[in-house]
Amino acid sequence: MLEINDLVKTYPDGQQALRGCSLTVPAAEVVAIIGPSGAGKSTFIRCINRLVTPTGGSIRLDGEELTTHRERRLRETRRQIGMIFQEFNLIERLTVMENVLAGRLGSVGFLQAFLRRFPAQDVERAFELLERVGLGGYENSRADALSGGQRQRVGIARALMQEPRLLLVDEPTSSLDPKVARSIMALICELAGERRIPALINIHDVGLALGFAQRVVGLNAGSVVFDGPPSAVDEAVLTRIYGADDWRDAFRQEGEEDRHLGSREAVS
Numbered sequence: 362m363l364e365i366n367d368l369v370k371t372y373p374d375g376q377q378a379l380r381g382c383s384l385t386v387p388a389a390e391v392v393a394i395i396g397p398s399g400a401g402k403s404t405f406i407r408c409i410n411r412l413v414t415p416t417g418g419s420i421r422l423d424g425e426e427l428t429t430h431r432e433r434r435l436r437e438t439r440r441q442i443g444m445i446f447q448e449f450n451l452i453e454r455l456t457v458m459e460n461v462l463a464g465r466l467g468s469v470g471f472l473q474a475f476l477r478r479f480p481a482q483d484v485e486r487a488f489e490l491l492e493r494v495g496l497g498g499y500e501n502s503r504a505d506a507l508s509g510g511q512r513q514r515v516g517i518a519r520a521l522m523q524e525p526r527l528l529l530v531d532e533p534t535s536s537l538d539p540k541v542a543r544s545i546m547a548l549i550c551e552l553a554g555e556r557r558i559p560a561l562i563n564i565h566d567v568g569l570a571l572g573f574a575q576r577v578v579g580l581n582a583g584s585v586v587f588d589g590p591p592s593a594v595d596e597a598v599l600t601r602i603y604g605a606d607d608w609r610d611a612f613r614q615e616g617e618e619d620r621h622l623g624s625r626e627a628v629s
């Protein structure tokens with residue numbers, strides 16, 4: 362379980378990115394974090410894995426306070442948090458298998474990793490994960506030969522290879538076309554449920570957030586202004602999160618992107 366209490370982040374230039382956010386996420390729950398640009402979504406996610414140091418508040422993972430960890434403890438904790446990124450962050454010239462095994466780099470010795478000698482059970486687990494994410498048979502393909510959706514599947518397998526206690530997902534679908542984006546969201550949500558890992562997904566696409574997450578948290582100007590199930594997100598809630606007309610524009614743009622891609626697919 363992830364428990365965040367009164368999280369505050371003020372950047373050195375005085376920018377108040379988070380103004381006291383609280384959120385408790387039980388095991389296996391998938392929470393989508395939505396909000397307009399600059400609301401604090403990335404800062405929120407980055408405070409949890411400490412890419413950003415919080416100014417105040419508490420972050421507990423299975424009862425363990427993370428905000429006070431330094432150096433070695435911080436590295437250990439980061440190893441237990443799976444990150445899935447917008448740009449996949451794969452090593453392009455390496456194979457799919459090598460990229461997935463990279464999820465274990467923090468846990469095997471430096472020499473073993475340097476010589477690419479991973480324990481047999483890690484290799485076996487990597488095969489299983491590749492099968493699970495739909496990439497069985499791709500283990501020897503180079504990462505740069507894959508499509509965007511396939512790359513993200515490698516990113517997901519790599520994150521799970523760490524046997525994480527928490528999944529932090531940052532705009533996982535922004536580089537993907539709408540159909541692939543839906544399949545990736547579905548996969549992340551299924552895996553979080555199967556493995557009983559809480560997941561926080563920072564996502565700008567409201568339709569995907571409502572379609573797949575079990576819970577939606579709306580941020581505006583560094584504060585949580587909505588926290589509830591997708592079924593409770595109505596026009597009034599979207600207006601509270603995005604402001605009067607902005608959310609209508611966001612939906613309209615997505616619809617146009619869908620139509621545009623649909624017509625491109627029909628031509629090719």
Ligand SMILES: Nc1ncnc2c1ncn2[C@@H]1O[C@H](COP(=O)(O)OP(=O)(O)OP(=O)(O)O)[C@@H](O)[C@H]1O
Pocket residue numbers: 372373374376377378396397398399400401402403404405565
């Ligand atoms: N390193 C930084 N130094 C100073 N201010 C920052 C820094 N990073 C973010 N901010 C500010 O903090 C606020 C929240 O930014 P953040 O990137 O967390 O928002 P966001 O909701 O993720 O936005 P987007 O959807 O555009 O990525 C913004 O006003 C931003 O300008």
